[in-house]
Amino acid sequence: MNMTRKDAIALIKVAGYHGDTKTSLRIYTENRVSYAAYSEAYARGGQLKQEGMACTCFECNPR
Ligand SMILES: [Zn+2]
Numbered sequence: 716m717n718m719t720r721k722d723a724i725a726l727i728k729v730a731g732y733h734g735d736t737k738t739s740l741r742i743y744t745e746n747r748v749s750y751a752a753y754s755e756a757y758a759r760g761g762q763l764k765q766e767g768m769a770c771t772c773f774e775c776n777p778r
Contacts, residue, residue, distance in 0.1 A: 723748050724756045729772040731760025 718726070723746035730739035736757075743753040763770075770776070 718746060720747060724752060727753055727756040728760040728763075729770065731757035732764045732770050732772070734761065734764075 723742050726742050727739045727748070730736070730742065739753070739757050742748070743750075748756075
């Protein structure tokens with residue numbers, strides 16, 4: 716049921732891409748992720764968007 720740390724980091728990055736602070740904080744608090752790893756992943760997501768990278772999440776890529 717619990718997601719792996721790697722999954723949690725990936726989801727935080729996606730939330731960062733979407734500017735979704737609420738979701739990222741929920742994932743952070745529900746998983747064993749350090750604050751440093753959390754803030755780094757969130758910032759990285761926002762950076763990818765600024766660079767014009769396509770999002771990799773399921774919502775943006777239904778297939
Ligand atoms: Zn997305």
